[in-house]
Amino acid sequence: MGNSLAISGGPRLTDREWPRWPQPGDQALKSLEDVLTSGRWTISCAYQGRQSYERQFAAAFADYCGSTLCVPTATGTSALAIALEACGVGASDEVIVPGLSWVASASAVLGINAVPVLVDVDPSTYCLDPAAVEAAVTHRTRAITVVHAYSAVADLDALLDIAQRHGLPLIEDCAHAHGARYGKWPVGAFGTAGVFSMQGSKLLTCGEGGAVVTDDPEIAVRAEHLRADGRMLRRDAVGVGEMELLETGQLMGSNACLSEFHAAVLMDQLDLLDEQNARRTRSANHLTGRLGELGLGLTVQETSAGTTDRAYYRYAVQLPDELLAVAPVDRIARALTAELGFPVMQTHRPLNDNPLNRPSTRRRFATDAEYMARVEPSRFGLPVAKRIHESVVSFGHEVLLAPLDAIDDIASAFGKVIAHVRELAD
Numbered sequence: 001m002g003n004s005l006a007i008s009g010g011p012r013l014t015d016r017e018w019p020r021w022p023q024p025g026d027q028a029l030k031s032l033e034d035v036l037t038s039g040r041w042t043i044s045c046a047y048q049g050r051q052s053y054e055r056q057f058a059a060a061f062a063d064y065c066g067s068t069l070c071v072p073t074a075t076g077t078s079a080l081a082i083a084l085e086a087c088g089v090g091a092s093d094e095v096i097v098p099g100l101s102w103v104a105s106a107s108a109v110l111g112i113n114a115v116p117v118l119v120d121v122d123p124s125t126y127c128l129d130p131a132a133v134e135a136a137v138t139h140r141t142r143a144i145t146v147v148h149a150y151s152a153v154a155d156l157d158a159l160l161d162i163a164q165r166h167g168l169p170l171i172e173d174c175a176h177a178h179g180a181r182y183g184k185w186p187v188g189a190f191g192t193a194g195v196f197s198m199q200g201s202k203l204l205t206c207g208e209g210g211a212v213v214t215d216d217p218e219i220a221v222r223a224e225h226l227r228a229d230g231r232m233l234r235r236d237a238v239g240v241g242e243m244e245l246l247e248t249g250q251l252m253g254s255n256a257c258l259s260e261f262h263a264a265v266l267m268d269q270l271d272l273l274d275e276q277n278a279r280r281t282r283s284a285n286h287l288t289g290r291l292g293e294l295g296l297g298l299t300v301q302e303t304s305a306g307t308t309d310r311a312y313y314r315y316a317v318q319l320p321d322e323l324l325a326v327a328p329v330d331r332i333a334r335a336l337t338a339e340l341g342f343p344v345m346q347t348h349r350p351l352n353d354n355p356l357n358r359p360s361t362r363r364r365f366a367t368d369a370e371y372m373a374r375v376e377p378s379r380f381g382l383p384v385a386k387r388i389h390e391s392v393v394s395f396g397h398e399v400l401l402a403p404l405d406a407i408d409d410i411a412s413a414f415g416k417v418i419a420h421v422r423e424l425a426d
Contacts, residue, residue, distance in 0.1 A: 005420050007335045013416055014341065032265070042259045053263035066186045076196060076202075085222070095141070095143045097351070106118070124302040125302050125303055126388055143168055144168055144170050151315060153187055172195065174187045206261075209258050227256040231247050281309075281310060294415050317414070328390075344394070347392050347394060
């Protein structure tokens with residue numbers, strides 16, 4: 001009898017075409033052409049007599065996030081570093097960072113000469129574990145960063161309680177969570193500041209981009225200076241040909257401004273976000289039901305109890321131990337990829353053992369031996385993050401924009417791979 005799995009020579013379960021990402025809306029090309037002919041491609045160019053797309057997006061996104069103020073940035077990484085520094089974090093300060101996250105969660109902290117303290121995550125939500133946070137707070141801690149990971153919202157009630165008791169700013173990293181809500185409010189509105197990434201894979205994207213949202217005007221002003229070489233947007237009237245950015249001399253910064261092209265695309269994408277999120281949620285709920293019907297011990301990522309709306313950046317499933325005893329998670333992920341024709345992957349590798357998180361490879365961090373020892377990632381233990389990485393498979397949100405009959409194929413592929421898992425054994 002021949003092999004049954006596509007990865008070992010059998011027929012693929014489906015040859016359907018899956019949705020691609022990003023997906024432009026009807027207004028995107030018109031808006032990009034408008035920028036091209038506007039005479040102003042970035043806010044650091046002279047004012048041309050009309051409100052910039054950057055300002056339009058800042059107002060629209062602040063409103064979307066239930067926040068008073070928004071400072072757009074060039075990337076999500078710069079947004080995180082700017083938010084931390086705007087909240088007073090600096091050299092040698094400790095910042096609590098979830099140990100299961102993209103490397104930018106740590107590199108943004110390193111970029112302002114602070115120390116990432118890697119903390120373990122909750123086994124059900126894959127988000128920052130409040131108990132582990134409490135245990136990690138020291139007299140050197142200056143901020144807590146929380147990532148709403150994959151499709152979950154972290155336990156904001158518990159994390160806000162810890163932050164408030166210790167007098168620490170809570171920075172919400174919402175790179176995976178555009179449109180998610182906790183209680184009555186969108187994520188990003190709970191912490192001292194919320195940060196977003198608009199990188200090409202994100203739910204709201206313009207290729208590369210980011211934003212800081214906050215209700216604190218002082219933090220917003222500092223963020224403006226930090227992202228525009230020490231300048232802030234003028235609050236008074238601006239004449240055509242004049243600079244809209246004012247050189248205040250209050251705070252030195254760097255250049256992390258969002259271009260007008262990116263802002264124009266974001267205005268287009270923001271109009272599409274809620275409808276796309278609703279489709280993703282419908283598909284995710286359908287798939288969760290179908291996977292449960294299989295009775296194979298698959299556990300879908302959970303979210304915290306206070307979540308009122310999820311945003312599915314990635315759909316994640318934990319495999320049972322008895323399955324992993326036969327074949328490792330990476331081999332199962334490759335088998336699912338072969339059946340379905342889209343990438344199924346493991347989670348991010350834990351930051352204490354991640355080849356992308358190696359401060360010792362950058363001379364800029366070699367200020368002294370003590371600092372290098374403090375930022376060495378391997379000094380942190382992350383057993384839960386390691387367990388998740390070795391047992392969870394996930395796929396991107398664009399797949400959830402497919403019709404429900406296609407979502408049924410995903411459940412069938414899990415069933416097929418599990419039924420023939422011994423083909424993947426060593």
